[in-house]
Amino acid sequence: MxxxxxxxxxxxxxxxxxxxxxxxxxxxxxxxxxxxxxxxxxxxxxxxxxxxxxxxxxxxxxxxxxxxxxxxxxxxxxxxxxxxxxxxxxxxxxxxxxxxxxxxxxxxxxxxxxxxxxxxxxxxxxxxxxxxxxxxxxxxxxxxxxxxxxxxxxxxxxxxxxxxxxxxxxxxxxxxxxxxxxxxxxxxxxxxxxxxxxxxxxxxxxxxxxxxxxxxxxxxxxxxxxxxxFVANFVGESNLVPATIVDGTKGVARTQALGDCDYQPAAPLDAGRPVSLLIRPEHIKLSRQPIDGRKNVSMHVDTIVNYGDNALVIGNVGDQQMRVRVLGRDVVVIRENEDCTISWPSEAVFVIPEGKGA
Structure with missing residues (x-):
């Protein structure tokens, strides 16, 4: 038609x-x-x-x-x-x-x-x-x-x-x-x-x-x-993490900063293929302690930008900058120049193969 x-x-x-x-x-x-x-x-x-x-x-x-x-x-x-x-x-x-x-x-x-x-x-x-x-x-x-x-x-x-x-x-x-x-x-x-x-x-x-x-x-x-x-960066805030596929069927990718990350594969990708992992800031949980059933890593907080109803927490995991969006009332759990734990579920990770608008 x-x-x-x-x-x-x-x-x-x-x-x-x-x-x-x-x-x-x-x-x-x-x-x-x-x-x-x-x-x-x-x-x-x-x-x-x-x-x-x-x-x-x-x-x-x-x-x-x-x-x-x-x-x-x-x-x-x-x-x-x-x-x-x-x-x-x-x-x-x-x-x-x-x-x-x-x-x-x-x-x-x-x-x-x-x-x-x-x-x-x-x-x-x-x-x-x-x-x-x-x-x-x-x-x-x-x-x-x-x-x-x-x-x-x-x-x-x-x-x-x-x-x-x-x-x-x-x-x-x-x-x-x-x-x-x-x-x-x-x-x-x-x-x-x-x-x-x-x-x-x-x-x-x-x-x-x-x-x-x-x-x-x-x-x-x-x-x-x-x-x-480009689309990931242009539309909304994004965390784009360089990675390599470990198991494209089960959904495992390896990063230098975050270690191995699980994701839910939309289609099988060959092991060894370079990709970017997209994790939107609002899908990341900020806490003092690790949370069971999620990927947990330690992050050092550099900057907190408070917007009233929400706040943007910017920190580093090794050389990887991470951005976390939290409700305004939740930002009291952490301060600048402190360490915290950030975590996310596997369904929050979206894989973008390299070479596609990179």
């Missing part, structure tokens, strides 16, 4: 610089997919190629099995919202939302009625006669979203639309965008470099690095089962 949106072997070069190298991606109808990655990783370039503002050097973009690569942006029936909103300052909120309908030949009476309905959907009922300068940043963002949705686009593209908002408003708008997307069922591509934003909003996350897709998976799989060292 053909996916709703399909990118096939998409490449983009600017002179000698390769911005995208063989991007392949399928997006299902109604999905909320987030492009996540650092600046310059290729996520926005991919979005602009889908929108038609950039032309791929090679490859194809299809919607419902039909190539749109040769179509101009206005011919693609795609809604897009940028970080700067790009509202017309001389037009009211209603007229801003009506504008794309006007360009499609919809009469003013009918168009303004649809604009009013869309403003109501985004929580701006009663704001139709206000100008952009009379609206807050969050309200302007909602107007831009309404304008992108009013003509019932086949696809909605959001290029870091929340970047200019403060933390509280940003979190509020994350919830609102997801609510609106679900209510309309519109297929959505969202670009961000913010991990928490991607984790909280997405059906799937596509992680970009150096013009390539490192991994495309659900938020939980991206976090708990990263396929490359």
């Amino acid at each position: 053909t996916s709703y949106l399909e990118l096939t072997d998409v490449n983009k070069t600017f002179g000698d610089f390769t911005a995208l190298d063989g991007v392949n991606l399928s997006v299902e109808k109604g999905e909320f997919v987030t492009f996540l990655g650092p600046s310059g990783s290729g996520k926005t370039t991919t979005l602009m190629i889908i929108a038609g503002f950039e032309k791929a050097t090679r490859g194809d973009v299809m919607i419902e099995g039909r190539s749109i690569s040769a179509l101009a942006p206005h011919e693609r029936n795609i809604g897009i919202v940028f970080q700067n909103y790009a509202l017309f300052p001389h037009k009211t909120a209603a007229d801003n939302v009506y504008f794309p309908l006007q360009m499609r030949g919809v009469g003013r009476t009918e168009g303004l009625k649809k604009a009013e309905e869309m403003l109501g959907l985004v929580g701006l009922k009663g704001f139709s006669h206000r100008y952009p300068k009379e609206l807050s940043g969050g309200q302007q963002q909602r107007v831009a979203l309404a304008r992108a949705l009013v003509f019932e686009p086949s696809l909605l593209l959001l290029d870091e639309p929340l970047g200019a908002l403060d933390k509280n408003l940003r979190e509020q708008m994350q919830i609102e965008i997801k609510r609106i997307q679900r209510s309309l069922g519109v297929t959505t591509i969202f670009v961000t470099h913010d991990q928490s934003e991607a984790m909280s909003m997405s059906d799937r996350i596509v992680v970009f690095e150096k013009g390539e897709i490192q991994q495309a998976a659900t938020p939980l799989d991206i976090y708990h089962k990263p396929q490359t060292r």
Whole structure:
């Protein structure tokens, strides 16, 4: 079965610089997919190629099995919202939302009625006669979203639309965008470099690095089962420990700092294969004494960073730095420059074979 949106072997070069190298991606109808990655990783370039503002050097973009690569942006029936909103300052909120309908030949009476309905959907009922300068940043963002949705686009593209908002408003708008997307069922591509934003909003996350897709998976799989060292490091906090497989069937790996560590193998790996062991900080228990049934090692505490509701304990096991995330009330069991025991169960260890995005 053909996916709703399909990118096939998409490449983009600017002179000698390769911005995208063989991007392949399928997006299902109604999905909320987030492009996540650092600046310059290729996520926005991919979005602009889908929108038609950039032309791929090679490859194809299809919607419902039909190539749109040769179509101009206005011919693609795609809604897009940028970080700067790009509202017309001389037009009211209603007229801003009506504008794309006007360009499609919809009469003013009918168009303004649809604009009013869309403003109501985004929580701006009663704001139709206000100008952009009379609206807050969050309200302007909602107007831009309404304008992108009013003509019932086949696809909605959001290029870091929340970047200019403060933390509280940003979190509020994350919830609102997801609510609106679900209510309309519109297929959505969202670009961000913010991990928490991607984790909280997405059906799937596509992680970009150096013009390539490192991994495309659900938020939980991206976090708990990263396929490359880059994904493990970029998404969330991580302890990545160099190791060598001792028994790939039973799940035993040997490290220099932590000794032998058990893990639960997803697939057999050859003995002697170099790997990295991922142990998320929140899966590690900090205590004064060893805990039965877990891997226990002694750690010297260097730094404790207290965030109130939780604390980050940073220490060393030999030459290996380890990070432990504990509840704020639990940090009283240890102080800086003291020794403690850290422990974890085998199911907390995820193995990343070397050579995969290392």
